[in-house]
Amino acid sequence: MIQLYHVYKSYQKGANVIEDVSLNIDRGEFVFLVGASGAGKTTLLKLLFCAEPITSGQAMVNNHSLAKINPKDIPYLRRSIGVVFQDFKLLNNRTIFDNVAITLEILGMNRNDIRRKVTKALKRVGLAFMEGKYPLELSGGEQQRVAIARAVVNSPSILLADEPTGNLDPELSVDIMNILTDINAMGTTVLVATHDKFLLQKFMKRTIIINKGKVSEPI
Amino acid sequence: MIQLYHVYKSYQKGANVIEDVSLNIDRGEFVFLVGASGAGKTTLLKLLFCAEPITSGQAMVNNHSLAKINPKDIPYLRRSIGVVFQDFKLLNNRTIFDNVAITLEILGMNRNDIRRKVTKALKRVGLAFMEGKYPLELSGGEQQRVAIARAVVNSPSILLADEPTGNLDPELSVDIMNILTDINAMGTTVLVATHDKFLLQKFMKRTIIINKGKVSEPI
Amino acid sequence: MILKKLPYFFRKALSNIRYSMLVNLVTISTISVAILIFSTFVMIIFNLTNLVSRFEDDVHIVAYLDDEFVGGNENIKKNLLKLNGIEKVWYQSKENALKVFKESLGENDLFLKDIQKNPLPASFELRLKEGYKDRKNIEAIAAALRSMGIFSDVSYGQEWLEHFHNFMNILKVIGLAVGGGFLFAAVFIISNTIKLTIFVRREEIDILRLVGATNSFIKAPFYIEGLIQGFVGSVISIIGLYFLYLVFMAKVQTLSLLGVNSTSMPFLPPKFLILLVAFGTLLGLMGSYISLGEIFKRS
Amino acid sequence: MILKKLPYFFRKALSNIRYSMLVNLVTISTISVAILIFSTFVMIIFNLTNLVSRFEDDVHIVAYLDDEFVGGNENIKKNLLKLNGIEKVWYQSKENALKVFKESLGENDLFLKDIQKNPLPASFELRLKEGYKDRKNIEAIAAALRSMGIFSDVSYGQEWLEHFHNFMNILKVIGLAVGGGFLFAAVFIISNTIKLTIFVRREEIDILRLVGATNSFIKAPFYIEGLIQGFVGSVISIIGLYFLYLVFMAKVQTLSLLGVNSTSMPFLPPKFLILLVAFGTLLGLMGSYISLGEIFKRS
Numbered sequence A, B: 001m002i003q004l005y006h007v008y009k010s011y012q013k014g015a016n017v018i019e020d021v022s023l024n025i026d027r028g029e030f031v032f033l034v035g036a037s038g039a040g041k042t043t044l045l046k047l048l049f050c051a052e053p054i055t056s057g058q059a060m061v062n063n064h065s066l067a068k069i070n071p072k073d074i075p076y077l078r079r080s081i082g083v084v085f086q087d088f089k090l091l092n093n094r095t096i097f098d099n100v101a102i103t104l105e106i107l108g109m110n111r112n113d114i115r116r117k118v119t120k121a122l123k124r125v126g127l128a129f130m131e132g133k134y135p136l137e138l139s140g141g142e143q144q145r146v147a148i149a150r151a152v153v154n155s156p157s158i159l160l161a162d163e164p165t166g167n168l169d170p171e172l173s174v175d176i177m178n179i180l181t182d183i184n185a186m187g188t189t190v191l192v193a194t195h196d197k198f199l200l201q202k203f204m205k206r207t208i209i210i211n212k213g214k215v216s217e218p219i
Numbered sequence C, D: 001m002i003l004k005k006l007p008y009f010f011r012k013a014l015s016n017i018r019y020s021m022l023v024n025l026v027t028i029s030t031i032s033v034a035i036l037i038f039s040t041f042v043m044i045i046f047n048l049t050n051l052v053s054r055f056e057d058d059v060h061i062v063a064y065l066d067d068e069f070v071g072g073n074e075n076i077k078k079n080l081l082k083l084n085g086i087e088k089v090w091y092q093s094k095e096n097a098l099k100v101f102k103e104s105l106g107e108n109d110l111f112l113k114d115i116q117k118n119p120l121p122a123s124f125e126l127r128l129k130e131g132y133k134d135r136k137n138i139e140a141i142a143a144a145l146r147s148m149g150i151f152s153d154v155s156y157g158q159e160w161l162e163h164f165h166n167f168m169n170i171l172k173v174i175g176l177a178v179g180g181g182f183l184f185a186a187v188f189i190i191s192n193t194i195k196l197t198i199f200v201r202r203e204e205i206d207i208l209r210l211v212g213a214t215n216s217f218i219k220a221p222f223y224i225e226g227l228i229q230g231f232v233g234s235v236i237s238i239i240g241l242y243f244l245y246l247v248f249m250a251k252v253q254t255l256s257l258l259g260v261n262s263t264s265m266p267f268l269p270p271k272f273l274i275l276l277v278a279f280g281t282l283l284g285l286m287g288s289y290i291s292l293g294e295i296f297k298r299s
Ligand SMILES: Nc1ncnc2c1ncn2[C@@H]1O[C@H](COP(=O)(O)OP(=O)(O)OP(=O)(O)O)[C@@H](O)[C@H]1O
Pocket: A011, A012, A017, A035, A036, A037, A038, A039, A040, A041, A042, A043, A044, A086, B136, B137, B138, B139, B140, B141, B142, B167, B168
């Protein structure tokens, strides 16, 4: 599903943020990505959905080669990947419902299906009653859950979650992680960047450690 | 320093987000504010620096009555309060240095003092070498630390930190908390909203629990 | 594919307009003003052209019969009517000419007291058909008349025509320059404004891209929004223009200038109004198109 | 207090401009175009006024001496010069008048062949001083001349003056209307554009308020930014105007229209240019002022 082979990424010349990363994540896996602040977690995820180009190396995501992908194909790659952004990236001038619906509208789904799916996703994250509100009227944790709902609403084949519980209390964090493991059980490959040691311990999953751009795995 | 007396806050009529909160925080105290997502932590903090008006009740912050404050005095109240916003609120078109310097520029401090103080604050949060970068070139945790640096740079008499470690790994979180306790030791009243049970346990401080807008304290 | 989604894009555009009401109000009002300037100019040019064509109506040729020529003027008249572009011919005899001249002098006929012989020639006045009143045709007809050999002089206000021609040339140059300038200004200001409104929403665009929207999916609602802005803006500007027109006419009538009235200075005909709205709508669309192109290239 | 911080605000404004280059380019270019339109209009009006004042130079009065009056014309001349507003006086005798008339007829002096008595009167031509060439003064002088009782007729191109007066009236109405319209359009478009640019930065404004900046602290750099935008925009528009002027003059000269040249149609004098720049700068400032007011009231 995700294969990286000697991947490098630098924003400015000289400073490698991702350094010689080789990595293989199979279809249906659930993987934690951990590392200190600034280690490169977000950058690594960004590479996977083409938010940033890789500087060198080879990478395959969902049968697309990241190094050689045609710009026209990027939207289609992204549609198969659900992303929970660290900073949520909600549209402040659209309602919660519309924010979650975007993913489905992009696919050209009809309005009834959209309503059904969005309502279900919002219910799952405990925000069904907030669908008419706007992001800025929500608490930090609520916004984060909207972002999660948007990422999972279409049962993507890959789910990238960047610090998805940073603004959530421990109980909610477990709820959310349960949603992610559920979706994983249904076939989605899940990659979660997190700082939360508690979650790592509670959900014993494959863990990739990233340190100053270099990855390693504890055995 | 901070006194609330039967304070209510509602964004829409009928739904109280803060309900009948009475609270007293003395000069020099260090207080944790904990509660589930959407409990009203951020809202409570917003009341204190006049980002939102209180709906009813009485409140005194730094000798200003929040219910009766003259809009012209609000900037001066805010200058005595350092705030770490849950969503950072950095200026994306200014450098890290300039972002931290704002608080001091507002006070009309001279450039040398500003340079000295900002450099020191950035060093404290481990970002001295990033002063020329822009917020969007920083990782989530780095941005959060810039927000912290901005809040503490002027040694305010009150520090309100909303989830200041949500994007930080456990080690850094402890570092940051140490900064906050240091600043507290020098006289600043500190109020930290957090979900992080680990921090609560490690730093045994007065803890206020907020649940659906109502506060209580474990004895 | 895109066409099938048109209703969706339209809904989206409308809700975008609702979402960012302030920005849209600003944009639409700027478009209105820009087009108002341009359409005011169009109206002025339109009326000037009208006026000029009424000047042209006056154009005629006078052919003075040679005193030595003797012959039936009815015959000549028939021949003249056979010429290309002649609508009507009047004959004026020598006696008649002197009478008219005397009348025009009124009591100041100091010089005529002592006259023994009528010095004025008989003449034919020729009215021209529509389409033959331009300089070229007039000169051609005059040449034809001269070549008949029976006229001592052919006059068609050469000097006046020369001036008129010059004036029209200046008008053309100024009209093209000013009109082009206004057009450019309108296009420029509108596309600049739309650029800003899109810039206000660059974050939205970025987010849409990140969640897998194709460029055309993102752009389509903006195009439609630009289209609507251009349409509404130009309709408003036409309403404004009409209002200005009414105010101007009222003002002009109280000052009773040159007998200007709504017949001599009509409002733009519907054809022009439709063209202006179409033009404004197109500008809105183009503005979005160009601005989006730039913003997409940038990132 | 605020004044002391001026250098700081200036630095801030400059770095803001640098930070949001795109938005500033858009704003400045819009301002340029808006002011360009207005200043083009100012230039046209300026030249028209120039032209008109040259028409006025031609204004003079001719007083025809009564044939029955006998007396020294030198004496009359002296008296005439004593009248208010007279600059120069020329005398033309009866004989001279006839000579000039004959010359003007050239070979067509059909009527004069048989003349026995010179019908033309002697006359005085009066040139007026600057400031006395308007209708009112002319008519006053004419009345004074008539009341002297020695002139059979006083002529000062009454009809022409009438037409001229009418024309000037129309010009004034149109000039005021169009000028006012352009002015309004420029003000409106500029303040709208600045509103958008400030709207682009509303988040920045919100953040500054949250960290304790006073309104004036937040606004000052925007004012200065608006000022700079207005200044740069209007300087650019003047450069553009000059360029247009050169192009127009070149075009006009190749078409050799009406002997227009750089003396008869000069560029705007420095005083006007300075006024235009001052006006543009003020507009930029006012635009920021109004827009900020609105945005601050909103929140
Ligand atoms: N757009 C950018 N331009 C330049 N440098 C960048 C950019 N984005 C990230 N960086 C740098 O790359 C490094 C890794 O950033 P990244 O966001 O991947 O870290 P992270 O592991 O997600 O950290 P965190 O846990 O704080 O979110 C950081 O030091 C950051 O400053």
